[in-house]
Amino acid sequence: MDAGELEDVEIRLLLEGLQRVYGYDFRDYAEASIKRRLSHWLAESAFATFSQAQSDLLRDPQLFASLLQGITVNVTEMFRDPAFFKAIREQLVPFLKTYPFVKIWHAGCATGEEAYSMAIVLNEEGMTGRYRMYATDIDEAVLQRAQEGVLPMAEMQSYTRNYQKSGGRASFADYYTARYDRAILSAELKAGIVFAPHNLTSDAEFGEMNVVLCRNVMIYFKPALKERCLRLFDASLLPGGFLCLGLKETLDGRETRGAYQELAPGLRIYRKRYG
Amino acid sequence: MAKRFRAVAIGVSFGGVQALKLLLGRLPADFPLPLLIVQHLSPEAGDGLAELLDELCAIRVKEADEQERIAPGTAYLAPPNYHLLVERDGSLSLAADARVSYARPSVDVLFESAAAAFGSTLIGVILTGANGDGSSGLRTVKQMGGLAIVQDPEDAPAQQMPLAALAATRADHVVPLEAMTALLCRLVAGEAAAAGRRPGDG
Numbered sequence: 490m491d492a493g494e495l496e497d498v499e500i501r502l503l504l505e506g507l508q509r510v511y512g513y514d515f516r517d518y519a520e521a522s523i524k525r526r527l528s529h530w531l532a533e534s535a536f537a538t539f540s541q542a543q544s545d546l547l548r549d550p551q552l553f554a555s556l557l558q559g560i561t562v563n564v565t566e567m568f569r570d571p572a573f574f575k576a577i578r579e580q581l582v583p584f585l586k587t588y589p590f591v592k593i594w595h596a597g598c599a600t601g602e603e604a605y606s607m608a609i610v611l612n613e614e615g616m617t618g619r620y621r622m623y624a625t626d627i628d629e630a631v632l633q634r635a636q637e638g639v640l641p642m643a644e645m646q647s648y649t650r651n652y653q654k655s656g657g658r659a660s661f662a663d664y665y666t667a668r669y670d671r672a673i674l675s676a677e678l679k680a681g682i683v684f685a686p687h688n689l690t691s692d693a694e695f696g697e698m699n700v701v702l703c704r705n706v707m708i709y710f711k712p713a714l715k716e717r718c719l720r721l722f723d724a725s726l727l728p729g730g731f732l733c734l735g736l737k738e739t740l741d742g743r744e745t746r747g748a749y750q751e752l753a754p755g756l757r758i759y760r761k762r763y764g
Numbered sequence: 765m766a767k768r769f770r771a772v773a774i775g776v777s778f779g780g781v782q783a784l785k786l787l788l789g790r791l792p793a794d795f796p797l798p799l800l801i802v803q804h805l806s807p808e809a810g811d812g813l814a815e816l817l818d819e820l821c822a823i824r825v826k827e828a829d830e831q832e833r834i835a836p837g838t839a840y841l842a843p844p845n846y847h848l849l850v851e852r853d854g855s856l857s858l859a860a861d862a863r864v865s866y867a868r869p870s871v872d873v874l875f876e877s878a879a880a881a882f883g884s885t886l887i888g889v890i891l892t893g894a895n896g897d898g899s900s901g902l903r904t905v906k907q908m909g910g911l912a913i914v915q916d917p918e919d920a921p922a923q924q925m926p927l928a929a930l931a932a933t934r935a936d937h938v939v940p941l942e943a944m945t946a947l948l949c950r951l952v953a954g955e956a957a958a959a960g961r962r963p964g965d966g
Binding site for chain 2: 491493497519520521522524525526562564705708709712735736737738739
């Protein structure tokens with residue numbers, strides 16, 4: 490057994506332990522990527538091996554919290570993939586407008602940028618007060634930040650560009666207040682969003698949703714966990730509801746594929762069939 | 765018989781489109797190894813490059829899909845704005861993690877995961893580029909017993925990436941791009957002459 494294989498064994502044992510002690514289950518995450526993030530954490534820690542770290546990690550919730558921060562991916566941006574948000578605005582929202590009230594589940598929202606982007610689109614399209622968005626994430630520290638809605642000012646230029654490319658109609662600067670190097674998102678964007686913890690590996694569905702967004706989250710999962718998530722989303726969606734995935738994620742080859750038609754080809758916006 | 769090499773990983777940045785046209789364009793359709801490629805592109809650059817190269821090349825060239833199983837004689841490009849990784853079972857993964865050395869996709873991320881997956885049966889190739897991405901990845905390839913090839917900096921439109929790679933590790937071959945396709949074919953064909961089975965192989 491070479492050093493790499495030995496480390497794989499150590500990682501398996503550690504993930505098993507973390508699941509039993511803390512309930513966070515990373516065992517079905519694609520290995521290369523989680524191994525990379527774990528190795529970074531280990532390199533920054535005082536431990537030489539995962540076996541050495543394991544004893545402390547299982548006993549010290551603070552230490553585990555630092556590991557959790559290291560292995561969850563919280564990279565996001567406002568109007569990430571402008572073409573996707575343009576399709577949301579032009580092709581999906583017209584369907585939503587036919588309902589008096591809609592419910593949206595944004596699974597894996599990280600620091601909330603895409604949820605706020607969605608709120609901007611819905612408000613601009615005249616749906617203010619007619620939606621509730623449940624934005625969930627596994628990581629409660631990250632949800633706290635999402636709830637605060639404070640973004641680095643340095644990002645605003647690129648977010649403004651994204652917003653305009655996505656078909657934004659107003660001045661993006663109207664949606665935040667600048668305070669030194671921070672941009673504070675306006676309260677009207679937060680009004681329709683509920684941030685809540687949810688773990689895709691173990692928690693149940695959210696009922697009766699019109700839209701489920703889960704972008705660039707399942708790329709980190711092994712096939713069995715992906716299928717679990719897609720079943721969860723399917724159970725959450727009303728007939729005629731919409732499932733939105735990341736640009737490199739597809740329903741092709743998945744169990745639930747037959748129940749959906751593609752609304753915007755290439756942009757991974759699927760519509761659940763009736764019956 | 766055990767194969768000496770099972771995959772080629774390539775990292776390239778500034779000047780990469782021309783370099784890849786030349787390198788991949790000369791590979792024969794029956795080139796037996798998969799090629800995994802990170803080319804730095806702006807996120808807006810879109811998906812055109814894989815289609816363009818596929819038109820020009822005898823081998824198949826495509827953008828990598830998540831959880832795709834790698835096939836011989838096929839070149840996989842990292843999609844814009846995603847890291848490309850190799851799993852130990854020989855499938856591909858994509859990741860939307862933060863940029864590494866300002867890059868997503870990052871050459872280091874590909875090389876480190878490919879080195880873990882393929883060990884001594886990996887060939888790592890660093891081509892032209894105006895940043896230092898890939899140097900630490902190539903060092904890992906060497907540490908795991910793989911083979912390192914670097915484009916001769918004198919031959920590269922941007923020297924920094926080859927120079928950084930050469931500073932980080934001892935390359936097995938430093939060659940101009942013109943000679944690289946022939947070198948790859950020779951290395952792969954030479955497997956019959958290579959010594960027997962390696963630990964951890966297959």
